[in-house]
Each structure stands twice: as structure tokens, then as C-alpha cells.
Amino acid sequence: MKMYQNVVMGLLLSTALAGCSMLGGDDKSTSSEGSSSGSVAGGASTSGVSDGSSFSGHPLDNPSSPLSTKVIYFAFDSSVVEAQYEAVLAAHGAYLAANPGVSVIVEGHADERGTREYNVALSEKRAKTVQNLLSLQGAASNQTEAVALGEEKPVAMGHDESAWRLNRRVELIYPAH
Amino acid sequence: MDLFKKHPIAVTLSVIFHLALVIFFVFGAELFNEKKIESKPTVNVVKATVIDESKVKAEAKKLKELEKKKKLQEKKRLEDIKKKRLAEEKKIADLKKQHAEQKKKLAQQKAEEAAKQAKLKQQQALKRKKEAEAEAKKKKLAQAKKEKERLAKEKAAKIKAAADAKAAKEQAEREQALREQLEKEEQENQKRLDQEVSEYYIKLITQKVERNWIQPPGEIAGLNCVVRVRIMPGGDVIDAQVIQSSGNAVFDRSVERATRKAAPLPLPDDPRLASDFRILEFVFRPGGQ
Amino acid sequence: MKRTMKTVLLLGTLLSFSAMSEVLRIEITQGVSSAQPIAIVPFSTTQVAGGLAVDIAQIVSDDLARSGRFKPLPRTDMLNKPTSAEHVNFRNWQSLGQDNLAIGRVSSAANGMVTVQFQLFDVYKGEQLTGFSISANRSDLRGVAHRISDLIYEKLTGQKGAFSTRVAYVTSKLGINGQLEYKIQVADADGFGAKTIVTSSEPLMSPAWSPNGDKISYVSYEGRRSSIYTQTLRTGQREKLRSFKGINGAPSWSPDGTQLALTLSKDGSADIYVYNVITRSFRRLTRSYAIDTEPDWSPDGRQIIFTSDRGGKPQIYKISANGGQAARLTFEGSYNARASYSPDGKYITMVHRVNGQYRIATLDLKTGFINILTDGKLDESPSYAPNGSMILYSTNDGLKSILAAVSSDGKVRQKLRLQGGEVREPAWSPFKQ
Numbered sequence: 001m002k003m004y005q006n007v008v009m010g011l012l013l014s015t016a017l018a019g020c021s022m023l024g025g026d027d028k029s030t031s032s033e034g035s036s037s038g039s040v041a042g043g044a045s046t047s048g049v050s051d052g053s054s055f056s057g058h059p060l061d062n063p064s065s066p067l068s069t070k071v072i073y074f075a076f077d078s079s080v081v082e083a084q085y086e087a088v089l090a091a092h093g094a095y096l097a098a099n100p101g102v103s104v105i106v107e108g109h110a111d112e113r114g115t116r117e118y119n120v121a122l123s124e125k126r127a128k129t130v131q132n133l134l135s136l137q138g139a140a141s142n143q144t145e146a147v148a149l150g151e152e153k154p155v156a157m158g159h160d161e162s163a164w165r166l167n168r169r170v171e172l173i174y175p176a177h
Numbered sequence: 178m179d180l181f182k183k184h185p186i187a188v189t190l191s192v193i194f195h196l197a198l199v200i201f202f203v204f205g206a207e208l209f210n211e212k213k214i215e216s217k218p219t220v221n222v223v224k225a226t227v228i229d230e231s232k233v234k235a236e237a238k239k240l241k242e243l244e245k246k247k248k249l250q251e252k253k254r255l256e257d258i259k260k261k262r263l264a265e266e267k268k269i270a271d272l273k274k275q276h277a278e279q280k281k282k283l284a285q286q287k288a289e290e291a292a293k294q295a296k297l298k299q300q301q302a303l304k305r306k307k308e309a310e311a312e313a314k315k316k317k318l319a320q321a322k323k324e325k326e327r328l329a330k331e332k333a334a335k336i337k338a339a340a341d342a343k344a345a346k347e348q349a350e351r352e353q354a355l356r357e358q359l360e361k362e363e364q365e366n367q368k369r370l371d372q373e374v375s376e377y378y379i380k381l382i383t384q385k386v387e388r389n390w391i392q393p394p395g396e397i398a399g400l401n402c403v404v405r406v407r408i409m410p411g412g413d414v415i416d417a418q419v420i421q422s423s424g425n426a427v428f429d430r431s432v433e434r435a436t437r438k439a440a441p442l443p444l445p446d447d448p449r450l451a452s453d454f455r456i457l458e459f460v461f462r463p464g465g466q
Numbered sequence: 467m468k469r470t471m472k473t474v475l476l477l478g479t480l481l482s483f484s485a486m487s488e489v490l491r492i493e494i495t496q497g498v499s500s501a502q503p504i505a506i507v508p509f510s511t512t513q514v515a516g517g518l519a520v521d522i523a524q525i526v527s528d529d530l531a532r533s534g535r536f537k538p539l540p541r542t543d544m545l546n547k548p549t550s551a552e553h554v555n556f557r558n559w560q561s562l563g564q565d566n567l568a569i570g571r572v573s574s575a576a577n578g579m580v581t582v583q584f585q586l587f588d589v590y591k592g593e594q595l596t597g598f599s600i601s602a603n604r605s606d607l608r609g610v611a612h613r614i615s616d617l618i619y620e621k622l623t624g625q626k627g628a629f630s631t632r633v634a635y636v637t638s639k640l641g642i643n644g645q646l647e648y649k650i651q652v653a654d655a656d657g658f659g660a661k662t663i664v665t666s667s668e669p670l671m672s673p674a675w676s677p678n679g680d681k682i683s684y685v686s687y688e689g690r691r692s693s694i695y696t697q698t699l700r701t702g703q704r705e706k707l708r709s710f711k712g713i714n715g716a717p718s719w720s721p722d723g724t725q726l727a728l729t730l731s732k733d734g735s736a737d738i739y740v741y742n743v744i745t746r747s748f749r750r751l752t753r754s755y756a757i758d759t760e761p762d763w764s765p766d767g768r769q770i771i772f773t774s775d776r777g778g779k780p781q782i783y784k785i786s787a788n789g790g791q792a793a794r795l796t797f798e799g800s801y802n803a804r805a806s807y808s809p810d811g812k813y814i815t816m817v818h819r820v821n822g823q824y825r826i827a828t829l830d831l832k833t834g835f836i837n838i839l840t841d842g843k844l845d846e847s848p849s850y851a852p853n854g855s856m857i858l859y860s861t862n863d864g865l866k867s868i869l870a871a872v873s874s875d876g877k878v879r880q881k882l883r884l885q886g887g888e889v890r891e892p893a894w895s896p897f898k899q
Contacts, residue, residue, distance in 0.1 A: 105690070113824060115804035115817050115846055116671060116891065117716040117729060118773050118780055120692070121736035121757040124713055147691055148713055148731075152669035153646075159844065159862065383492055390497030391565070394535060394623055394855065394875070405489075427624035430588065434565055435497065437590035458491045 058177045059095065066091035070172040072130060073165060079125035081133060089130060092172060093137020096144070103143045105173040106131045111164035112151045124148030130170045187283055194276055374445050375453065381443040386459060390435035393427045398464030400425055402432050406457045412441030420458070432461040499877060501537035502622060504530060505564040508541065510549035513573035514580060518607065522570065522582065525611035526618065528656060529629040532871055533619065533855055534878025539564055551585060551594070559589040568618060575601055582610050586618055596621050608658060628851040631655045632895040633858060634673040634682055635869060639887030650684055652699065655894070657882045663697060673893045674717045683717040683726060694728060707741065718761045727751070727761035727770050738772050740787070751789055762806040763787070771795065771814060773803040782816060796829060798836050804847065808854045808874070815848040815857050826859045828874065839876035849894045850874070858892040
């Protein structure tokens, strides 16, 4: 089923993209791989099996790609990036390195506990840590900008750990794509 | 008459003799005195012729000597008379004496008799007397003893009394001293009690004023304000006046108010003690000393 | 005549001496720290054409209660309600245990104005303490009431009243578009008459009054980055300070109005800088790899205290406004932040964490004694009243963040009535100039 859907999607997209190739900017991912189908002599129809990279959307939006993860969470009072996110940041770093024209805002946040301006600074530490890791992976310094929002823009409004842990984060904000 | 009965002879003789003596005496003097002595001066009338003085003198002298002789004779005669008389008298006297002696003897006898009697009697009497005396003495002794005893008793009593009195006095003194001491102790106790009561009420008053003193904000430690309060017997405040300001008007007002709000102040029931609480001076000194 | 006087005087002195020696002296070394009972009788408005929409006595009552130093008598407990001195029976008020009594009358005056007269009495002494006659516009009656509160407060505490002051704060509320809308508002110190001075779809933070109360500086995230603005209240005009990469935050005015201390992270980590308003130049004050932020000036303009985690955890430090070595001030607790000086310079108030709970505390700078004033879990942003008697702060009532006031000795707390959604970051204005 999936293969079939992929084939159809691929066909449609190729058509669409062919028309849109002048818009869309720097997206080179006109996905056309893994969609060959043809008839082989002998009458059996074969289809190629597609891997994850058969996603024909924006790589940043590819759900199977670590790039789709754009939020990194932190432990309380910490700006240390946990091991689980290393792959994500590696992917983003690599992505940025591969796309020098792409810039990302590294937006740091903190949970509501503690004073507001101190939390701004704390969230900046987180953002800068992420920023450093990205540049280690090859991102240029002008590609990333660390912005610190402190506790001012929470995603969860509760007053307990279930909300707080969601607010202790760094968001990677890419421009619209 | 008893005497006559007992010694009739003696008595008769004695009477006769006595009578004789009486007669003798009454007339005796006349018998023996045949001449009366006339003691008339002899006046020799001298013729007044001129005579030789020496003769005269010799005459005079002769006369004088004659007179003298006469006188001497007279004197002698008188003296003889006297002598006689004296002899008579002596006789009489001797008689008298004899008589007297007899009498005396008689009397003596009598007396002895009487004396005997008397002695007997006396003895008896003596005895009796003695007895009586003894009795009396006894009595007297007894009395004396009694008296002595009485005296002794009296003395003893007196001594006792004195001792008692002394003891009583001492006792009284001791009691007095004790009373005084008790009184003193009582006074001291009362004083202490009074003080305790006063302190208790001071504590009550302090607590009530503290309860009613709302401390002004800010730094007040070190401020010092004295409020003089005049109180009525029921504890109501007649007036309250700041007599020593702390320099901080708000502080002064707050402490003055506290003393007014605390009215009526608890006062001791005893009017004697309550009189100490007529005027109170509250020293507001937050933070202690 | 003179002789008699002399004798009388002598006798009098002797008597007084003897009286003196007998007078019992009682030492009182402590009282209670409770609020002063005061009765504020509704002002008479019969002389005002058309009546009054504003209940002056109620405003005064609320003001005095909020200060924590007074306990106004509920109207229902008043035996009678005199509005002029001749109808005052002090015994009545004594029996109600009221230390002080305020009465008043409002009457019409020329040009549509009104005259407000009020008198303040010492109930136990049976004397008038003060009385004023104020003329004002009808539209300004709340201001008159606050003035009366100030006058009463001053007379009875010896301290200047802060009831005619204002408070600035941040609100955030979900807008029509489902997005959060941020505002900075300025209201009377009792929360009435709120006016918005700036609205934004991006966060607004850290309002800070200039020393004469004519400007407010704040942090705005419009353009998605932080920058500092200084806005003139009367005109609504604002000026953006030169902003740098990274953090631009925590503005704090110097007492002489010539400088702004603020936080910049342009040189690495968050540090304290001082901006000269006149020369528009920046001077770096702290240099550390740690976070230094949330500066506040001492009342004499010589010191700046700030939050720093150079020791591992956030603590309060002090540095000379001219620069130099920073000295640590807080040694109790593992989290102390957002400190600001009391107007007399003797205390600082700050957020102090104890057992995971964030509370408002004061630190006695002389003794080092920390007094925890609140008991919430997420109390923050303490701001002193200009007379030092109260602290406004932000707290959470379980549903949302609200403003609350606590007396600086911690004895009385009050919540402020403010409309709107989340309300936070109060900044108490200086005295009305």
C-alpha cells in the first residue's frame, strides 16, 4: 500500500514541482527517487521499495528524520544537552552545514520557576549550548542566532513538572519553508 | 486575917509594939524636950560710956567669948540634947530597927511564908506561868513559829511574789518582746504581702498597658517617653500627660493613648495600697534598658 | 504678697517633691505590633448637587487597610455616623476600641468643583489631630481620597504615605486571534484606573520607573529579540536604546536619573552594564563567565546590587556603581535573586527559595537577618513602596498570576484587585512629584 501511495505521490509531486521549480527557493529536494516503475519483459510488474528518504517534503519536516525534531528539552536548572538529542543536533548541524544559505533561530526557554530576567539568561545559556553544538557540526556562526525568551513564552500553562518540563526547551526556528 | 490566924502571937506582939512606938513617938519628943530652944538673940544693952576701946574691945571680946562660950555651951547642950536625942533616936531607931528587923523577920517569915507560899504559888504560878509561859511560849513559839512561818511564808510569798513578779515581769517582758517581735514580723509580713500585692497589680497594669500599646512602625528601640497618669479609685484615668517627650510626636501620642486605652486600670482592693496607685508614671522604653 | 507667694511656692515644691518620691513608676518595654484601629465615617455628600459617584471614605479605608498598619472599623459596626465635629461623641468610639476617627464632608464649589473637608481625631484624648479642606475636580475624587489617606497615614505613623502613587505592571491575555497579547499598564496604587501604555504580540518585561516618575523603561520582544525602550508617560513617545546581540534586559534607573543599569550578553555571558542617558554610552560593570543580571541601584546612587550565579547558584552581589570587585550579600539558601533596595537603603527585598518554594524575603543589610514575608510557591518581582512600608509582588492564586501587597514587616498581606488576565512584574512608582 505504502509503495503504491508513494508512487502516486511521487508522480503528482514531480508534476507539481516541475511547475514550481522557479518558486520554492533552494529546495533541491525534488524527490524523484524510488518511484521508478516500469514494465519488465515478461509481464510482471515490479516496484522499487522506497527508504525513508522517499519523503518528498522538506527534509526539515520529514518525520523520520531527526531534523523534524526541532525542540530540545532540558533538565531543571541545566543547560546541558542530553545524549538523546545529540543525534538531532548533529543532523541539524549537518543540514546547516550542507545548506549555508539556511539560518536558524535558536530560541531558548525556561520554565516559570525563578525570576524572569535570570530565566532569560538561563534560557540563553541553553540556546548558546545548542548553538555551539550546531557550529561544531559545521554550521557557520552567521547561520545561527541565539535568542533568549526566558519564561515568557511557555507552551504548557500548568504549574507542575508536567508543564515545566515542556517549557524547558530550545526551539530551532527555521524560516518558513 | 489569914495572917492572924496563922501567927496570932506574932501579930499581937507586933501590934503592941507598934502602938508603943506610936505613943513613944508622939509624946516622946515632948518628954525628952524639957527645954525649948529659944533661938532668940541676946541683946546686951551696953551703956554708952566712953570706955576704952581696948576694954570695950576686951569686954566685947569677953562678951563675945562669953557669948561664944554660951553659945558653945548651948551648942553643947544642944549637942547633948542632940546627942541624947540622937541616942534616943538611935534607940528608937534601934528599936525601930529591931522592930523593923522583927518585922522584917516576921515579914521575912511571913514573906518567906508568903514567899514560900508565894514561891509555891509562884512556883505554881511560875509553873503555871511557866506552863502558861511555856504554853504561851509554845503558843508564842507556835505563834512565833506561825508568825515565823507566816513571815517566812510571807517572806516566801513575798519572795515568791517578788520572784513571781519578776518572773511575771520577765514573762511580761518576754511576752512584750515576743509581742513586739510578732508585731514586727506581722508588720514585715504585712509589708511583704503588701509588696507582693502591689507587685501583682503592677504586673497586671503593665500587661494591660502593653496589650493596649500599638507600637508605631519604624525604629523605636532607644526611644524613651514618660507619661504621668492620674487615676480615680475605680481605676479610671482622670488624665494622662507626657512629662518627658521621646522627641517623636507619633511615639509620644501612641504611648499616651496606650495609658488611656488601658483604663480602667486594675487596682488593689485594699484602699491602703490603692492609694499608692493614685498617680502613676509610665516609662515607655522599648527594647528594655 | 510676695511673701505669701514665696511660701506657697516653697510649700508647693516641697509637696511636689514629696509627691514625686511617692509616685509609682512602671516600665513598659514592649507593646503589640498590630494595626491601629481607626474609624473612617462615610463622608457627607448632601451638600453636593447630584451626589457623588466616589465613596471617599471607602477608598481611604481600603488604602489604610492595605498598608497593613491600620484596621478600619466596618461600617456596620459604627454606632453612629457623624459628619461634623459637634456630633462626635468620643465615648462611643472609645467603647468600640477605635484609636482614631476620621469624618468628612463634601460640598459643591464654584466651576463644578467640589470641596472636601475632613478631620482626624484622637479618640482617647478627645482632640482633633488634623483637618484639611481640599478643592478638586469631580473627576479627581479618587486622587483626593488618596491624599487624605496620605495625610492620615503621615499624622498617625510619622511616615510619608504612598497612597497617591502608581504602579506599572505587565499583563498577558489571550487575544481574539488566539494569540497572547502583552501589555504594560499603569494604575493607581490600589489598582484602579489602569491605563495601557504599550501593547505587543511579543513579550513585554521588566517595567522600570524613572526617578521622577515621568518615564518607564521596559524590555520588549517585538521583532522577536529583546530590546530596551524608554517611554514618556505623558506623551506615549518612546525611545529604543541601542540593542545588541543577545540579551538586552533588566533596565534600572539611577536615583539621579542620568544612568540606566542593564543586562547585556553581547560579550559572552549576561553581564551588568551602565548606560549613560545623556551621552548614550555604555560602560561594562561586571565581567564574569557566569550570569550577572537584574541590577538595582542603592538610594544614594553609589552601589548596584545584582543577581549572579558565579558561585554556582544565583545569589545577590553588590558592586560599586563605578566598578570594582563584587561582594556577595546573601549566604542563606541556594537561590536568591531579583533584589531591590528599600528606600532607606537598610534592607533589600528579593526572591528567596526555601524548600523548593519561591518566596519574597527581606534582608537586613546590617544584621544579615532574612525575613520571609510571603508563603506562596511562585512569588516573584518584589517592589518596594516609595515609603518603604509595603512591598508589591507577583504571586499565583491557583488560577493565574496576580499582584499582592505585603507590609515590609510581613505582618499584613493583601491581594490587589486588577482586571485582566495574568498580571505580573509590578513596579511601584516614586512619590508623586
